[in-house]
Amino acid sequence: MPVVKPRCEASPLDDREGVRSSLAKWFSKVGKDFPWRRTHEPYAILVSEMMLQQTQVATVLGKGYYTRFLDKFPTVEALAEADDTTLLKAWEGLGYYRRARMLRETARSIISKHHGHFPETEKELLSLPGIGPYTCAALLSFAFSKPSALVDGNVSRILSRLTDDDSPIDSTLTIRKHRELAYFLCAPENPRIHHYAMMELGQTICRPGVPHCLECPVSKYCASKSPETLPVKKKRTPITLVTENAIWARNSDGAILLHHESGSRRNGLWKLPLRTAAQCESLQLIAEDTYAITRYKVSLRVHLSKNQPTKTGEGDEWISLDQLETLPLAAPFKRMIARLLPDF
Numbered sequence: 001m002p003v004v005k006p007r008c009e010a011s012p013l014d015d016r017e018g019v020r021s022s023l024a025k026w027f028s029k030v031g032k033d034f035p036w037r038r039t040h041e042p043y044a045i046l047v048s049e050m051m052l053q054q055t056q057v058a059t060v061l062g063k064g065y066y067t068r069f070l071d072k073f074p075t076v077e078a079l080a081e082a083d084d085t086t087l088l089k090a091w092e093g094l095g096y097y098r099r100a101r102m103l104r105e106t107a108r109s110i111i112s113k114h115h116g117h118f119p120e121t122e123k124e125l126l127s128l129p130g131i132g133p134y135t136c137a138a139l140l141s142f143a144f145s146k147p148s149a150l151v152d153g154n155v156s157r158i159l160s161r162l163t164d165d166d167s168p169i170d171s172t173l174t175i176r177k178h179r180e181l182a183y184f185l186c187a188p189e190n191p192r193i194h195h196y197a198m199m200e201l202g203q204t205i206c207r208p209g210v211p212h213c214l215e216c217p218v219s220k221y222c223a224s225k226s227p228e229t230l231p232v233k234k235k236r237t238p239i240t241l242v243t244e245n246a247i248w249a250r251n252s253d254g255a256i257l258l259h260h261e262s263g264s265r266r267n268g269l270w271k272l273p274l275r276t277a278a279q280c281e282s283l284q285l286i287a288e289d290t291y292a293i294t295r296y297k298v299s300l301r302v303h304l305s306k307n308q309p310t311k312t313g314e315g316d317e318w319i320s321l322d323q324l325e326t327l328p329l330a331a332p333f334k335r336m337i338a339r340l341l342p343d344f
């Protein structure tokens, strides 16, 4: 069913002041209060942006990850000095651990190249490791109150609809076009509020699928005729199914055989040792789970090792239950261990 939508009266290109003031007025009534919206501290804003890149607000806030991380590493200096185990433990549960290491790289670079002071220009920010155009724009506006071209998925969807643009939002051309438009619309006197309002509009009103156009503060600037059909994306890479066969082995002291990852995306994390399907053929399957990572859907199958292995693979170690509490575990394996060790 087509979306019911007020008539378009003006282009956002012709009346950007109207767009800015409508958004600001609406946000002053409905804007949500998040801890990172209360601060101008660039370090705290950077941590929130990194966490929110691939994790939902509800998870970051509801499970206390954001405040716990800042309590553990309250300053750039504290984060720069963090060792791998402490860092990954503090990030445990958020997944995509590369972000934690990158955050520490950014902190180290701020210490070594900028004497511990956060740079405030686009050029300097973009030269820091881990800071791309989006994070740079977020820091410019949220920490330093400068106008910026802040475009995330929500903003991109709104811009496609406002301009009735069906070019793929993930194409280089549209990405550039949206960045220019986002900067053009951004209110220079209050870029923080402007960007928060755009993001909130995308999350609550101009939602994916069917938007709530009758409640939209900028509906009179919206040219979209069938907003539910926008935005358009390039064809997706298909999901690949893979199977991981892990073993569950305990020794006579009750220790568990774990594997310490190196040279992969889970570098530094611990997990159950993996074996080939042939090695697990004669072993009893005791638990199964699935998890998704990037374009893979992984079926994790855990087999009971018949005897305590006398020889372990490279990187495998016996870990006591006390040690287990302190090690950073890859999330799917942590869930699995919790299933197999009800007291963990």
Ligand code: SF4
Binding pocket: 005, 158, 161, 162, 205, 206, 207, 211, 212, 213, 214, 216, 217, 218, 219, 220, 222, 223, 224, 227
């Ligand atoms: S911006 Fe989104 S919610 Fe607002 S009128 Fe256009 S399509 Fe509807």
